[in-house]
Amino acid sequence: MTGARLPEGGLIDRARPLGFTFDGKPFAGFQGDTLASALIASGVRVMGRSFKYHRPRGALTMGSEEPNALVGVGEGPDHEPNVRATTLELREGLRAVSQNRWPSLRFDALALNDLAAPLLGAGFYYKTFMWPATFWERVYEPLIRRAAGPGALSGAPAPGREDRAFAHCDLLVIGAGPAGLAAALAAGRAGLRVIVADEDARPGGRLLAERLEVGGVSGADWAAGAWAELASMAQVRLMSRACVFGVYDGGVYGVLQRTPDGPARNVYWRIHARRAVLAAGATERPVAFPDNDRPGVMLAGAVRALLNRWATLAGRRVTVFAAHDEAWRTAADLAAAGAEVRLVDVREDAPGTAPQGVELVRGGRVTGTRGRLGLTGVRVRDGRGVECWREADILAVSGGWSPAVHLTCHHRGRPVWREDVAAFVPGPDLPPGLSVAGAAAGAVSTAAALCEGDAAGRAAAEALGRAPVRANLPEAEDAPVSAAAFWLVEGVKGRAWVDFQNDVTVKDIRTAEAEGFGAVEHLKRYTTMGMATDQGRVGAVLGLGVLAEITGSGIAETGTTIFRPPYAPVPLAAIAGAHGFRPTRRPPTHGWAEKRGAVFVEVGPWLRAQYFPRPGETGWRQTVDREALAVREAVGFCDVSTLGKIDVQGADAAVFLDRLYANPMLKLPVGRCRYGLMLREDGCVMDDGTVARLAEDHFVVSTTTGGAAGVFRHMEFCRQCLWPDLDVSLVSVTEAWAQTAVAGPRARDLLSRVIEGLDLADEAFPFLACGEGRFEGAPARLFRISYSGELAYEVAVRAGRGERLAEALAAAGADLGATPYGTEAMGVLRIEKGHVAGPELDGRTTPADLGLAKMVSTKKDFIGATLLRREGLADPARPALVGLRPVVAGAGVSPGAHLFAQGAPVDAGHAEGRVTSAAFSPNLGETVALGLLKRGPDRIGERLRAVDPLRGREAMVEVVSPHRIDPEGGRLRA
Amino acid sequence: MPEPLLFVVTSRRGAGDALSGVVAAEFGAPLPPPGRIADCGEWRVIWTGRESWFFETAAVAAGSARARLDVLRPGARIVEVGDGYARFVMAGPAARERLQRLAPIDLHPSVFPPDAAARTVLEHIPVLLHAAGPDVIEALAPRSMAEDAARLLDG
Known part of the structure; x- marks a missing residue:
């Protein structure tokens, strides 16, 4: 022990x-x-x-x-x-x-x-385990991955005990040591909204680990007092156990707060701060000498912290190996606690006399250690070059301190070397709004930390228009500190560790340098130095020092690698939050459909009724067949409220829409609808929908479900940025209206029982008419448009009446065979009719590809007109829309299958197109499919192979017209 | 009390000032500037975007509300959207705290005072937040997401 x-x-x-x-x-x-x-x-x-x-x-x-x-x-x-x-x-x-x-x-x-270490040196995976080539993926990599690496995740779904939150402040103080507390007090007293985030459970930072006094009391007591004063300020929020791990754009800081007593395990904060003070202190550096990684070799500051904060004597026989004055405190504190202490300082001219009870070796080096499962002895070479082993159970090492500059580099700032403190300090390119105080800025005394923190807090107050309050700073130690930049004990054999977590040694750095990877960023990747979960916080600067020593180019010129977020490890679960809350959108008739026993399907964020099974139906196909047949033979209705609806008004509304759509809109008569095809600037189809003119200066346009948000954004962009001179207003009314498609030969009969105030006779309300009637006394908009190819209408009522409309349609149409149908039957109907949808509007198709070339106006300009004329888009060999039917009765065709000429090899180079949509058509008694095929429209009657290697299926198909039902359109004009 | 009614009022291009004058004369206060609410007695007017405002009332019957807004034509366009939104009222300091954790915008009373309004997003749910009193914040969320918005705001 x-x-x-x-x-x-x-x-x-x-x-x-x-x-x-x-x-x-x-x-x-x-x-x-x-x-x-x-x-x-x-x-x-x-x-x-x-x-x-x-x-x-x-x-x-x-x-x-x-x-x-x-x-x-x-x-x-x-x-x-x-x-x-x-x-x-x-x-x-x-x-x-x-x-x-x-x-x-x-x-x-x-x-x-x-023992195999010689095989596992720098860049070993580029050199060894190379043969045979196929072994890398199957044998070597899995073996190496199993052999290496820290702990493993449970593999079970995260318990969801994570939370995330936003917060805002004038000043974010990062660290609650002397500098941070002084900054927070100065800012808080001036009335700023302050957040103090500190990693530790207890405020004080380094003060907790020292025996130094501040203002006449112990450092810990002063910190507790400062913390209590801050807690009493209403506009100050104190966050302990909170690590600021990243600085992002616009003054946003990522913070991970452990909350052991809260309902969540962690809270991931995004803090918006107008100003920030980095007072994160400094990290002690080890020194590279043989076997410097044994249990019992610790950093001198850690040994001192154990003693002073945790009342723990790490060992009875201690060697302190120092290149820095502060480590002398470790020797003094340990000796005072009764340990047998020998202090080996690398400096011949180290200032001061040996602390009481401490044996001092000036100009000495530690050249080795022993002890398999823990340190038992240390070999020391004194200033005269004499070496001897001495028993020791703790070796306390200090190669100096590295300011915690990491956050200052998150906007690509580079630290600079300061010779007087032998450390990299924050460079001039700080993230906007961030300043640095205390040890993080290279200050070495407590008094300097308090002073810099106070100044940073007051500067923030002044910058934000508050009068700083002058207060006397407490007295604190202000001893000068001298330090040597000491990295490496030379002239001894044995492996000396630099990056402890990734097992990188001095030899690895030598190898990397010798093999041409001596630039810091190359070195990092070749040796993996600084790439472990600790991000090289302990070892990276030491490694750079060693590299500088090896190359002889000096530490300042060698520089550092770039530090990126996160400063400390962050669980991905914390960033996702509690199971990644994601809202579901429910259409207006959701509750009604639930009562009818509908089965639902996710369509983007929407939950839509997929089909409505009836008792006795044994599978989804049976239900969907019944629903699709009901539309062709009687009448069906379906909630289509998820389609985007945009209200367009203004004197220039028609001009606006005419420029937006590829087909003409200018002369659309009032009381009429038109199919609308919207292109992207590059000439490909962006979205499709309908445009209805309710009045001379008033339109309602619809979009696809998935395209709704994008189309509205596009229209707003056009309105505000492209044509700000046009008088037009846009209002999204998707959520305000419940829209229901009523389709089938009995649609008119059904609707005339439900809708008042409109003559629905074909002469009065023909195909593509629109108008306003009443449903139970409230406004109802009626559009005679058809997605199924049947006589069809879409009825829009205020969203709150959507369920009532569904009930009314079901009740009033009972004798007509009125059938609610879901998205599945809707898909069957549109494929039968040859109407394109999402699978065809995949962002790569042009109007001509979809058989809609005739709709595109040649007499006007519109978005996409110019680039649509590119040669490549006009190429007749481009895949174009066709219908496909299986040659063998009863055979299926899978969407996603690729199309090949008979006899052609089945590979990517010979694919001539693909199946985009397919469904079983109860009306035709066979599978109907749509596809995009090279020169498709010229190949009607041709037979091709539809090969689906993913599902291992293949079918012979015949190219047919995409319009399998009523190609002349007689039904929808009935 | 009648159901709350909600209308989007947009101004004819360049006619915002004239419209504001009509609103001031007819409703008692001019149109509010960006990020603000105007309290017009029975009506509340909320800025929602460029040349766009919400007119909201819970004190006027639907028929007379529509008739009342007609006086703004032809300088304004009026679109009734009340059915598209679910309204949540959160009162008390704890409510502001709860909402602040969810909202990427600053809801501190010094930044978001009782006449403030803003469109923002709470965990992917788009909302219009407006301070309806010193410690009351109302949120309008899309009707389709009302169920999940309630779950979210309840914590």
């Missing part, structure tokens, strides 16, 4: 002990512990196995940058992999398991990988 809990001190609540298990073994800790601190206090050092080589690993840090100590938490669908033990708050009954090991953490069979 190595680590031990001290009898007093720290920020844990000894009155609240907590029991938990790790890999099934019971342990105890206290309220205020993290899993990592409780395990270390219990003497546990190995918490995981490394990614590639399965090396035993313990916690390196005590924060969210932790690369090693990743565990799995929770069971079943609740299982969450790759949780950082260093930020996981301990709670009663917590059950955590280690990852990437088999059969156990102590004895991991794949630790054999460590």
Whole structure:
């Protein structure tokens, strides 16, 4: 046993002990512990196995940058992999398991990988496992994937305990250390709406890990006081456990907040902030020396945090390896707590004298470590070059501190090297509205952090028009700090780790550089350095330093790779929210259709009645056949409210529509409808529908269901941007009207019983007439248009009366055989009639392709007219609309099948077209299909093969006219 | 009380100012500017877009409401759309908080005061939000999504 809990001190609540298990073994800790601190206090050092080589690993840090100590938490669908033990708050009954090991953490069979390390170096997957070629996908890759990598997801659907939300503020303060709290206080006192987001459960940042005083009280107490003052301000919102992970356009910040006590596991916030202060502090850097990854090798600041915050002595015999003054504090604090401490500083001229009780080695190097499952000894070379092993259970390392510049780079800003603090600090190109304060900006003392934070808060207030309130800053330590840029212990053999999570070593960097991948972005991809879930927060800068050392080009010139969101891992489930809430749209007759036992189908966001089964019907086909026959033989009705409806009014409404549609609209008489074909600018069909002229300056146009929103947007664009001179108003009335198609030879009889105030006789209300009547005293618009090819009308009543209309049609038409029908029968009817729909209007077809060339006006300009005349679109060899019927009676034809000439090879190069729509026609007693076929209209009578390799089906088909029912159109004019 | 009625009123091109004058004379307040509501006694007028307003009343019977709006012609076009919307009224500070979590726009009283209106989207549901009082926000959502909007707003 190595680590031990001290009898007093720290920020844990000894009155609240907590029991938990790790890999099934019971342990105890206290309220205020993290899993990592409780395990270390219990003497546990190995918490995981490394990614590639399965090396035993313990916690390196005590924060969210932790690369090693990743565990799995929770069971079943609740299982969450790759949780950082260093930020996981301990709670009663917590059950955590280690990852990437088999059969156990102590004895991991794949630790054999460590012996095969020479085969697994930088870019190994480009070099080894190359032969035989077919083995990569089937053998090597699955094997490598299984052998490598951290924890696995449960595979079960997410439990849905995720939430997401928006918030707005004047100032977002990122981090609640001294700089962040000072910024928030300054802004809050000036009256700004402030949000403070801090990763930790407790405010204070680095103050919690130090013995420094602020304003005469402990750093933790000062932070708690500042937090309480902020909490008392109505316009300030405090978010703890909230990690700001990305800076996006327009001042939007992505924030993931853990909510262990809330109904959701996480809340994904999108925060709109007018200004932001980044006060995220800094991350300590390790140093590269042989076997620097053993459990027991930790960052010096983490060892100090364990001692001061969690009252845990990480080890009794400690070596501190430092290139930075701050690590001396670790030595001093540990010695004061009773540990045997040796301080090895790389600097011959390190300032100051050895802290009390500490053995100081100036100009020394750590050249090796030993201990298979945990550190037992450290080899040190002193300033004179003498090496010796000494027993140690903790090696506390500090290569200096790297400011947390990541968020400053999310708009492609580049950090710059500052020699005096030996660190990359934020560059000049910050995201708009963001400023940086404290250690994140390179400030090294608490006093400087407070001062910079305060200034940033006051500057934000001033920029947003508030008078800053001047307040005295508390006194705090302001000692100068000196640091050496020290990366690598040279002149010793052995593997030295740089990126702990992705198992990248100094040797890998040397290899990459030697093989021509020495530019930072190349190095990153060749070695995978910085590409693990920790995003290289611990190792990336060290790796760059090592590279600079190897190439001799200097760290400032070497530069950094670009940092991208997310700053810390974000579960995709959190971004999706609670099962990705998605609204369903229900047409006006939905409730009525439900009562009639309809079966529904999703059509985009809409839920539409697909068919209405009757008792005794044994399958959907039987129902659909009955419904389709009823329309051809008697009368049927169907809710078509999902079609887009747009009210167009104005003196220039007709001109507007004439420019919008490919066919002429200018002279459409009042009281008449017309089919309308709308093209995109490129000449392809965008949408189709009907245009009805209700008055000289008043039209109602309809769109397809799927195209409704796009067409309205297009029309608004034309109105506002292309032709702002036209006097025209557009109002979407899709939702306001319930529209019902009434079709069949008895349609007129049925409607005359229901609609008053309109003479429906053919002479008075012919095909393509429109007008207004009354339904039960309320307005009803009637359009004589037909999608089925029968005598048909569409009746529109106010949406609230839609169900009443359906009831009335069913009741009044009982003796006429009035039958409600769904989308399935509607599809059968339109395919029989040869009307195009979604499958044909796929965005690649022109009017000529669809047999509608005659509709296109040659006498006017309209959107798409020019590009429609392109040679390629006028090519007669283009696939064009045809009907297809199976040659063998009873055979089926599948939509999606490709068409081949008999005898031609079945491959993509010989396909001459495809089947777009197909259905069984109860009226013809055979399958009817539509297709797009090269030179189709010239090939009537020809026989082709329709091959559907996806479903393994094939049929011989004959090319026929697409209009299988009533090609002369006598029925719809009846 | 009669059912609430809702009309879209759009102005003839370039006739917005003239229309505003007629509205001021007939209804007691000029047309509201972008993002705002005008309180006209029995009527509420909400800006909804370029040259476009909602006229809303719950105090006037349908027949007389339509007749009343006719005075705005021919400078305006009037389209009745009440059946196309479901109305949700959310009152109290908790309601604003709940709505704010869902809404990408800022609903803080300093930004969205009692005469404010905005079109926005709540989890894919397009809505027109308007503050009907210091702590009352009303939402108009498409009728077809009413069921899911209710589920969403109920939390």
